[in-house]
Amino acid sequence: MAERNGHDRDDDPPGTRQPGGTIIEVRDLAVGFGERLIMDGLDLDVRRGEILGVVGASGTGKSVLLRTIIGLIRQRRGQIRVFGHDMGTIGERRRRLIEQRWGILFQHGALFSSLTVKQNIQFPMREYLKLSEPLLDEMAMVKLHLVGLKPEAAERYPSELSGGMIKRAALARALALDPEIVFLDEPTSGLDPIGAADFDELIATLQKTLGLTVFMVTHDLDSLAGICDRIAALGDGKVLHEGTIDEMKQQRHPWLQAYFNGPRARASHVHTRSRGA
Amino acid sequence: MAIPAAAWQGGERTGGRLALTGSWNAEHAAALEGVVAAALAKSTTAGPVAIECSALVGFDTLGAYLIHKLATGLGSGGHPVEIVGLTPAQRILLDEVSVTIRQPEARSELGNAYRILSDIGEGVVDAGRDVAGGVSFFGSVVIALGRLFTGRTRLRFPAVVAQLERVGLRSVPIIVLISFLVGAIISQQSVFQLRPYGTVQFVADLIGILSLRELAVLLTSIMIAGRSGSSFTAELGSMKMREEVDALETMGMDPIEVLVLPRLLALIIAMPLLTFLSAMASIGGGALVAMVYGGVSADVFFSRLQNAIALNTFLVGMIKAPFMALVIGITACIEGFAVRGSAESLGTHTTASVVKSIFMVIVVDGLFAMFFAAIDY
Numbered sequence: 001m002a003e004r005n006g007h008d009r010d011d012d013p014p015g016t017r018q019p020g021g022t023i024i025e026v027r028d029l030a031v032g033f034g035e036r037l038i039m040d041g042l043d044l045d046v047r048r049g050e051i052l053g054v055v056g057a058s059g060t061g062k063s064v065l066l067r068t069i070i071g072l073i074r075q076r077r078g079q080i081r082v083f084g085h086d087m088g089t090i091g092e093r094r095r096r097l098i099e100q101r102w103g104i105l106f107q108h109g110a111l112f113s114s115l116t117v118k119q120n121i122q123f124p125m126r127e128y129l130k131l132s133e134p135l136l137d138e139m140a141m142v143k144l145h146l147v148g149l150k151p152e153a154a155e156r157y158p159s160e161l162s163g164g165m166i167k168r169a170a171l172a173r174a175l176a177l178d179p180e181i182v183f184l185d186e187p188t189s190g191l192d193p194i195g196a197a198d199f200d201e202l203i204a205t206l207q208k209t210l211g212l213t214v215f216m217v218t219h220d221l222d223s224l225a226g227i228c229d230r231i232a233a234l235g236d237g238k239v240l241h242e243g244t245i246d247e248m249k250q251q252r253h254p255w256l257q258a259y260f261n262g263p264r265a266r267a268s269h270v271h272t273r274s275r276g277a
Numbered sequence: 278m279a280i281p282a283a284a285w286q287g288g289e290r291t292g293g294r295l296a297l298t299g300s301w302n303a304e305h306a307a308a309l310e311g312v313v314a315a316a317l318a319k320s321t322t323a324g325p326v327a328i329e330c331s332a333l334v335g336f337d338t339l340g341a342y343l344i345h346k347l348a349t350g351l352g353s354g355g356h357p358v359e360i361v362g363l364t365p366a367q368r369i370l371l372d373e374v375s376v377t378i379r380q381p382e383a384r385s386e387l388g389n390a391y392r393i394l395s396d397i398g399e400g401v402v403d404a405g406r407d408v409a410g411g412v413s414f415f416g417s418v419v420i421a422l423g424r425l426f427t428g429r430t431r432l433r434f435p436a437v438v439a440q441l442e443r444v445g446l447r448s449v450p451i452i453v454l455i456s457f458l459v460g461a462i463i464s465q466q467s468v469f470q471l472r473p474y475g476t477v478q479f480v481a482d483l484i485g486i487l488s489l490r491e492l493a494v495l496l497t498s499i500m501i502a503g504r505s506g507s508s509f510t511a512e513l514g515s516m517k518m519r520e521e522v523d524a525l526e527t528m529g530m531d532p533i534e535v536l537v538l539p540r541l542l543a544l545i546i547a548m549p550l551l552t553f554l555s556a557m558a559s560i561g562g563g564a565l566v567a568m569v570y571g572g573v574s575a576d577v578f579f580s581r582l583q584n585a586i587a588l589n590t591f592l593v594g595m596i597k598a599p600f601m602a603l604v605i606g607i608t609a610c611i612e613g614f615a616v617r618g619s620a621e622s623l624g625t626h627t628t629a630s631v632v633k634s635i636f637m638v639i640v641v642d643g644l645f646a647m648f649f650a651a652i653d654y
Binding site for chain 2: 112113114129130131132135138139141142143145146157158159160175177178205208209210211
């Protein structure tokens with residue numbers, strides 16, 4: 001069992017610690033499968049405390065980028081620094097410690113189907129924290145409360161939950177270790193508009209209260225307009241442009257034009273809403 | 278980072294000030310629990326309490342929850358408790374986690390004897406349900422077959438052929454190999470045991486009758502239950518988990534017709550063929566050992582074999598094969614459809630499928646043995 005200690009946090013270069021510091025730094029990234037190169041020379045920065053929305057047409061590698069950053073896919077070239085540590089050269093033990101500092105919400109939840117919701121949330125805590133059994137139970141309930149699930153959901157199995165509840169339970173598991181970064185892969189896909197808006201609000205609240213940095217792959221224009229501080233649009237194996245939603249709308253690139261000024265964008269108040277208003 | 282601590286300051290009877298220091302976060306989870314318990318135990322104040330948090334260096338949901346718990350514990354005497362010195366961000370977090378955890382009502386502890394009885398009862402009820410479920414499933418298969426033969430539904434021929442390749446053709450090497458080896462081993466033992474009596478040539482009778490009547494069909498059934506039955510269960514089970522079976526039904530198709538019949542028909546066709554191959558292989562293995570190890574010449578072996586076996590010996594084995602196929606196929610499909618949402622359930626049912634199939638095969642074989650003995654066949 002890896003010890004969870006504080007020294008690692010103190011090891012972080014000072015630049016990554018204060019709000020606004022670069023917490024994830026991707027440089028010249030190339031990722032491919034077989035003959036096909038999905039990303040070629042991609043650069044991206046994520047700053048501490050922000051909600052970054054990653055958009056792109058299908059097949060531009062949004063999820064691949066996420067999976068590469070968290071180490072599920074190996075890059076062909078380039079450097080990924082998380083908390084200032086180069087993930088390519090960092091040792092196995094240090095990597096485990098960094099992995100405890102992020103939480104991931106997979107697209108379909110990826111809850112362990114043979115464990116109850118409560119056991120799913122407790123799973124990482126049991127592994128990494130030394131908590132007594134009653135406190136483990138209480139903390140699981142606190143996390144459930146944080147993501148807006150009723151206590152009754154705790155004893156249910158994932159197959160007995162609705163789609164929205166699965167997303168919330170999976171978010172609670174992602175938050176189990178109080179991570180500094182959460183990666184969300186299409187958090188609002190498959191939710192109804194009201195559920196999606198609730199979920200957006202939940203993410204924004206958690207980001208404010210827990211000081212989270214959020215890396216969110218999404219197609220949901222409402223989320224982009226409503227809660228994202230910055231947006232990065234992927235295309236042609238690179239980041240086409242990054243900036244606020246208003247900056248994105250000014251871009252000449254045809255795909256960005258179609259995405260941010262298309263009929264669905266107009267319908268979703270992209271023009272009128274702004275963060276915190 | 279600093280070790281967390283909580284220290285009482287000030288007067289005891291008039292109220293108190295509890296100063297929290299260190300980092301109250303998950304890194305010090307084990308220490309924190311002790312700190313909170315100790316602070317509550319040492320609480321002798323009879324007046325209002327202030328929890329001073331301005332010296333905290335680390336703070337997360339765990340720390341916030343424990344401070345909330347501490348405050349609730351201290352306030353249980355009716356005195357006001359105030360938490361002071363938090364930054365606005367820490368205050369928001371504290372408010373977020375300030376939930377009163379409802380302790381789940383303790384389950385009534387039942388005695389061991391009671392639990393054993395209830396387990397036995399459940400087992401009996403489950404066995405009864407298994408039988409009822411099996412009969413009802415067999416009924417639906419018969420109905421589907423009836424529709425097939427009366428032309429109200431068509432046979433999904435490509436599916437049958439595809440299954441036939443998987444359960445039939447691809448099982449040939451392993452079944453032939455195993456039968457050959459088992460035949461050889463039995464032959465070796467027989468030669469060894471018969472040698473003192475000078476009747477080594479009777480090994481041909483033994484291998485011939487044993488292979489054709491029992492060995493081939495049993496070996497094939499057990500191999501098929503492990504190889505094809507388990508894969509049927511896993512396939513149907515994961516289709517069930519991903520709602521593919523429901524999708525079929527909503528398209529107006531009967532899962533039994535689409536999924537079960539092709540598999541079952543393929544098994545029923547493949548099983549006699551495989552049984553035949555298995556019999557030949559085990560006789561071949563037996564003959565080889567009889568010749569090499571037992572010194573029985575090929576002439577003697579095969580003329581004894583011809584004397585010992587008649588057509589009925591061969592048919593006894595072959596007649597059983599399709600029934601074994603039916604038992605294995607139906608058990609596997611029932612277990613597949615019984616899979617519920619979790620990965621664990623898929624595993625449980627796949628195991629159950631193989632175990633029940635092999636058990637049923639042996640039971641059916643026993644029934645056939647009694648039947649053939651009774652009619653003197």
